[in-house]
Amino acid sequence: MVKVCMYFQVHQPYRMRKYNIFDVGNNQNYFDEKKNVEILKKISKKCYLPTNALLLKLLNKHEKFKVAFSFSGVFLEQLEQYEPKVLESFMSLVNTGKVELLSETYYHSLAYLYSKREFKEQVDMHRNKIRELFGVSPTVFRNTELIYNNDMAKYVENLGYKAILSEGADHILGWRSPNFVYRPIGCNKIKVLMKNYRLSDDIAFRFSDRKWKGWPLTAEKFAGWINNINGNGECVNLFMDYETFGEHQWKDTGIFEFLGRLPEEILKHPDNEFMMPLEIAKLNARDMIDVHEVLSWADIERDLSAWMGNRMQQSALKRLYELENDVKESGDLRLIENWRRLQTSDHFYYMCTKWFADGDVHKYFNPYDSPYDSFIAFVNIINDLVLRLKKLKENKWIKVKQRGAKVA
Amino acid sequence: MKVLMLGWEFPPYKSGGLGTACKDLTKGLSNNGVDVTFVMPHHSGVDDREFVRVIGTKGMKIKMGKQVGIKKVNTILTPYMTSKSYKDSHKKIYEIDKKEVSVEFDKNPNYDFIYGKDLFSEVHRYTKAVEELVRSEEFDIIHAHDWMTYKAGLVIRKVSGKPLVIHIHSTEYDRTADHPNQRIEEIERSGLENADHIIANSNFTKNNVLRHYGISPEKISVVHWGIEPEKSYCDDVKFKSPFEEKIVMFLGRITIQKGPDYFVEAANKVLLFYPKVKFVVVGTGDMMQRMIDRADELGILDKFVFTGFLKEEAVNKAFKMADIYVMPSVSEPFGLVALEALKNKTPIIISKQSGVSEVVKHALKVDFWDINEMTNKIVNLLEHKELYQELQENSYEEVKKFNLDEPAMKCKDVYEKILKTYKGDIK
Structure with missing residues (x-):
């Protein structure tokens, strides 16, 4: 039995202007509204709108298909202001009842590393925003860029969350597989869902790479790799940026055809099913995960060096x-x-x-x-x-x- | 393969990057198995100190491989000459010759002051002299550097039937900030049109050639310059600056092309935010007085230091003393000196209108006309140590990747490609 858990991260920052020394003391417009709107509209057209439409079709067609999203608060704010129809299309997805929303910091920040007080305030702000817009209260947490360690897991457990997401980094897992549910060391309630970075990145990064031996990647081929997990894993966590669809991987790479066929190919195997993060968290934890140094999903180093x-x-x-x-x-x-x-x-x-x-x-x-x-x-x-x-x-x-x- | 190279005098007696570029290319080629006969303009006249600094040289001490032969052409041409600066040189040399040769100079029938009375007649004389000089030489391809050598290149091409590659280090439009001398423009155009292939030192230069001369892009290859990797100037010897203030440096010919006026305007604004700074100007040129006058007018002349022309070693010392090197060029076909700055661990702020900005990532880049942005970058770089150190260390690492073999190999590839297809002129 392989439970496939797909989570998509959706975020857009408020990019700064080229604010120079002559602006200091004279100008309180820090952010480049024009550029931000431009980028948001461009990505909406290339990614959010078409992918949402496709997912809605798939959720309606396949009863057993489910996904999860995490939206940053600043992304939702920008949608409200500049692209309300994109927000509505996300709402329609949530209304199917088969889309879980996750918690994160409102500002997609690194606050946990600098101020617990600020971190907590931003998590609360984000919960309020999600409740206000979608009428749901998340119970699974993902920190910015999957930044994670033991202390953070404990802190998030104390906030009442049932599960937390993390990167299934080799140096943490060692011989173990990311395809099981684990318990953060020192915690007794919360579980940790480890990203299967190989399979996730096959879609997110390698999909259009003609030099990659997996190219061209079809839904059938990918489903075959998922099926191979049967017998040596219980779940497979496919975590990626939502912009993968249509933005990082352009339409002409065939990424939409791939996504469109993926649910039925995976469900062809009678032992496979889709699950949302909260459902995955109900599986038994198979072992403890011990992360002292801070982990993230960025670059090859999987640490904080990118920021x-x-x-x-x-x-x-x-x-x-x-x-x-x-x-x-x-x-x-x-x-x-x-x-x-x-x-x-x-x-x-x-x-x-x-x-x-x-x-x-x-x-x-x-x-x-x-x-x-x-x-x-x-x-x-x-x-x-x-x-x-x-x-x-x-x-x-x-x-x-x-x-x-x-x-x- | 044997190349006949029409180049320029090697440093340390140079008045710009062209001498260095010629030397480095010749060295790179000879290291990669290409024979080079290097034709070098050289004033063999009287050794006057003042002149030696600017023009002539005695006793070449550059170590070259065995495959390099140097042939000197007696001329007073130097790169970047204008009609006016030629006349000045001509006059000075004439005066000195007159003094040295004999009191009865005017009556001496054996004495012949050979140099042309103006720039164009001297270029013509140079062309004839080179033609004579290489008559007995054997070579497979001709490689000529910048407009003054183009005529000679074309003549030799015709006489020898060998293909001509011309190397463009700057167009007349770059040198004059878009106010070209018509005759120079014509010579440059004729070279570009009639050569078998063109090597440009950057995409910036290539684009200028396309724009101003309408040459087809396939005929132009871009070869960015390199710098000797082993010649890392940054030993740990510190040259102590005589000033308490931080030093922001301008270095280059003080001509319209190099944007000295933008440097002064930015300096004026920098001082509003950061008073403890000296602006050191290294070099000479026809805009020096204007620079001084403008600084004086702004009431900031006491913040400026003008060193005049410095030799290579002194330049390196100056770089080591400087905190920032600013290159605000209006038009900088390449800008080798920016790499020299980095070799001395001096972070750079360079004009986006430069070739070097195409190849160096770890630099601050500005549009030459954007004085506010230049100010913004200078002040922040002076103020924030963390920014300064990151930029300094990363750019020092980056410049280590430059070498002389890569540009030489690219030139060699060009030669090979040309030789493979060259059939001579169909008559």
Whole structure:
């Protein structure tokens, strides 16, 4: 019996403008609305709308077909504002009752690593948003970019979640297979679902790679690989970015035909079925998973180096989170929102220098010419935030003084 | 395979990147089994110190492989000359010759001041001299560098029946910020049109050739420059700057092409944000006075240091002292000096209108006219150590990947391709 669990991540950041030193103190428009809308509309047309339509057809056609989504809060916000019909199409999917929604941080942030307080607030914000828009309350958690370790699993368990997602990295699993449910070490309720990165990446990254020996990948061939798991695994977790369909893999690669045929090919085998993450979490845990170092689903390193690997990234994050108390105490809602939008992990991803010389993956929808440019825009914005906070504080003092004068 | 190369004098007595480029290419070719006869313009006149700096050289001490033969042509031509700068040189040399040769200079019937009275007659004289010089040479292909050698290249092509490859390091449009001298433009055009193949030092240059001369793109190959990998200047010797302030450096000929005025305007704005900085200008050129005047007008002349022309070793020291090298060129066909900066571990801010920006990733890049963005980048780079260190280390690693073999091999490929298809002119 193989239970196939498909989860799609859907997220778009608020990309920053090329905010320069002359903007500091003069301009509080940090984000490039025009570019963000442009990108959102483009991806909606290429990916969200056609893939949603296809999934709706498949969910209606195959009673046993199920999927899960995780939406970032900033993505949903942008849909509400600029692409309401895409939001409606996601709602129709959820209304089939065969689509589970997961919890994450509202701002698709790295907050867990810097401030538990901020992390918790963003998780709550996200839950509220999901309830407000879709009328459901998630019980399975996925952290930004599948960032995971023992402490985080414990923390998330204490928030009441039944399961958490993680990367099925070789160095964690060792000889073990990702195709079972595990228990995070030190936890007794929550379970961990490990991504089968080989099969997931066959679709997400290799699908159109003509040099790959699996090419061309058909639904039938892929179903065959799933069937092979029978006897040495209970579930297979296929986790990927939703933009795989139509955006990372263009329409002419045949990705939609592949997805369209996948449910029936998988269901041809009588022992296979689809399950949502919460159902997978009901399977028995077969072993403990012990993750000290922080794990993620990014790059070959599967660690934090994509966001925190160099000094610019570390400094930018430190500067940002140092402002937390002042920002929150200011009570200035717009400033708080600006500060939070800056927490989105993509901003730090753009500063990554790791593969820059090879012009690699990090280029994708990166609004900057270089990691250095993105750092410069980011610190300029931080400097403006600091100025705003200073001004607010000064004004407060003036008010206090005036009040004091009146009392006297 | 034997190449007849019409090139330019080797450093350290150079007034730009062309000498270095010729030397490096010749070295790369000879390392890869190509014989080169190098025809080098050389002023064998009087050894006056002042001149030696700018023009002539004695005692070539560059080590080359056995396959390189050097033939000197007596001329006072140097790369990047304009009609005016030629006249200045001509006059100076004439004066010196007059002094040195004899008091009865004017009466001496044996003395002949051979150099042409203007740039074009000197190019013509050079062409004749080269033709004479290579008459007995044997070679398979001719390779000529920049417009002054094109005529000679074409003449030899005709006489010898061998194919001509011309190498374009900058177009007349680059050198004059789109105000070409008509006669130079014509010579350049004739070279580009009549050569069997063209090598451009960047896509930037290639595009300029396409745009201004309408040459078909298949006739042009792009070969980006390299730099000697073993010649890492950045030993740990620190050259201590005499200034407390951080140093932002401009280096190059101070001509309209190099964008010195944008440098001054950016400096003025940088000082609004970051007062503790000195702007060091290395080089000379016809816009130097204008640069000084403008800095004075802005009231920031005390923030500037003008070093004049520096020799190679001094340039490397200057780079080591500098915190940032800025290359705001309006039009920079390649920009080898940016790689020299990186070899000295000096991070660079370079114009997007440059060839080098096509090949270096770890650099800050700006449009030359975008003074605010230039300011933004200079200030942030001065202010943020984490940015500075990342850029410095990554670009130093990156420049190590450049070498001389790769461009030489690409040129060799071009020769082979041409020789395979070349049938000579159908008469």
